[in-house]
Amino acid sequence: MRAFTIQASRVVENPLTSLDALTLPSDGFLWLACTRTEFAQSLVALQNALQRLCRLQLVDLHVSDLLNQHLPSRFDYTSQYDLLVFRRLADVASDAEEPGQAPLPTTKRSGPPVLRHIDTRAVGFVVFDQVLLTVHPENCDFRDSYAQRLLAAGSNQANPPGLVPDSRSAGARGVPSSPADLMLRIVNHMVDGFLALRRELSHQLDHWQTELLNPKTRFSNWRTLLDARQALHQLDEICDDQRGAIEDWIEALKAWPDSEKPSGQHDRDMLHVRSRDVLEHIERVVHHVRQLEQNAETAVQIHFNAQSHRTNEIMRTLTVLTAVFLPLNLIAGIFGMNFEYIPLLHRSNGFWLAMDAMGLTAAGLVMFFWRKRYLERSAR
Numbered sequence: 338m339r340a341f342t343i344q345a346s347r348v349v350e351n352p353l354t355s356l357d358a359l360t361l362p363s364d365g366f367l368w369l370a371c372t373r374t375e376f377a378q379s380l381v382a383l384q385n386a387l388q389r390l391c392r393l394q395l396v397d398l399h400v401s402d403l404l405n406q407h408l409p410s411r412f413d414y415t416s417q418y419d420l421l422v423f424r425r426l427a428d429v430a431s432d433a434e435e436p437g438q439a440p441l442p443t444t445k446r447s448g449p450p451v452l453r454h455i456d457t458r459a460v461g462f463v464v465f466d467q468v469l470l471t472v473h474p475e476n477c478d479f480r481d482s483y484a485q486r487l488l489a490a491g492s493n494q495a496n497p498p499g500l501v502p503d504s505r506s507a508g509a510r511g512v513p514s515s516p517a518d519l520m521l522r523i524v525n526h527m528v529d530g531f532l533a534l535r536r537e538l539s540h541q542l543d544h545w546q547t548e549l550l551n552p553k554t555r556f557s558n559w560r561t562l563l564d565a566r567q568a569l570h571q572l573d574e575i576c577d578d579q580r581g582a583i584e585d586w587i588e589a590l591k592a593w594p595d596s597e598k599p600s601g602q603h604d605r606d607m608l609h610v611r612s613r614d615v616l617e618h619i620e621r622v623v624h625h626v627r628q629l630e631q632n633a634e635t636a637v638q639i640h641f642n643a644q645s646h647r648t649n650e651i652m653r654t655l656t657v658l659t660a661v662f663l664p665l666n667l668i669a670g671i672f673g674m675n676f677e678y679i680p681l682l683h684r685s686n687g688f689w690l691a692m693d694a695m696g697l698t699a700a701g702l703v704m705f706f707w708r709k710r711y712l713e714r715s716a717r
Contacts, residue, residue: 338371338375339484341368343367343490343491343513344362344365346512346615347648348487350488350493355382356379357382358387362467365467367467367468367470370472372677373404373473374404380400387468387470390467390468391418391441391466391467399420401463405459409424409575409608410459410575410581411582412585419463420461420463421524422459422582423462423524423527423579424457425458426527427474455572455599456475462520464520467516469520489632512608521612528619530619534572535625535629539629550638550639566633572622576619578637580616583600583616587592589611590605590612661703662699665699668694
């Protein structure tokens with residue numbers, strides 16, 4: 338578990354030996370970041386610390402939500418704190434399964450590695466007035482990387498001695514001004530990962546579309562394309578849950594009491610701006626994912642239409658050839674009858690007369706089909 342004290346433009350990590358040593362800053366807030374296993378193991382001590390710091394404890398149902406790694410993105414609230422569960426992209430190299438929990442349902446997807454990236458982990462946020470509690474998956478590099486960025490932002494924005502920082506400008510310089518502000522920044526950083534994945538999926542689907550529409554190649558990656566469509570559908574459902582959770586958060590934010598201080602009202606306005614920005618990013622991901630689904634479906638339909646058109650052209654060619662040789666077979670069949678007296682049969686030039694007749698018939702039919710444009714090739 339890691340604990341940070343955030344005051345105006347200063348971010349300091351507390352050497353956490355015991356939760357009893359935590360104290361609230363006078364003009365800032367605390368960020369407590371723990372893994373799901375640490376949260377389960379130190380639940381009693383953490384509840385006692387929250388009782389001492391915030392005069393309240395977590396509800397049992399919310400504790401169950403924070404411990405549930407399968408929970409979709411959702412928002413809930415009480416009169417004292419807000420709860421947000423947000424699913425982020427999993428880091429395959431670092432995210433591990435929590436001990437004591439059922440394994441996550443995973444699907445072995447074939448094809449490029451980009452399809453295996455569409456796997457998510459739940460991150461829980463509990464927003465108090467002066468405390469932000471986050472519950473992350475095991476071995477979470479995301480938490481550590483964002484904490485490093487936050488510490489760097491705090492060190493870069495340190496004020497000279499004797500200068501009182503302005504809380505309104507502190508948030509603009511990159512240091513969160515409240516637990517809700519920090520939560521929105523972390524969530525926005527998670528959504529950026531979906532935006533990056535969106536670009537990778539676009540490149541992969543563009544490659545498949547080129548193969549599908551190339552008449553000189555035979556597309557055989559149908560299993561991979563089916564997995565891609567399922568992955569896009571799964572990503573669409575994840576983003577829908579995220580959008581619903583953020584919309585519920587925005588509605589709850591509107592019900593917050595107005596602050597009497599101008600700086601407090603400014604911070605609340607900034608929360609609305611950041612919330613709408615996060616929602617807009619999620620909307621972009623949803624729009625692009627649905628567009629990719631439509632593009633993939635359209636490419637498949639065009640591929641089958643092109644194959645059907647090619648088959649029709651082949652059948653037309655074979656039909657023309659059959660129509661040309663059918664009268665020739667008739668003439669050959671007539672002269673192959675076992676009658677004693679057949680015209681031209683005993684003449685010296687009978688063979689050549691029959692061949693001339695067959696050649697003229699074939700040439701006439703070819704000319705007829707050419708005039709009817711049955712022998713033209715379609716432009717590619």
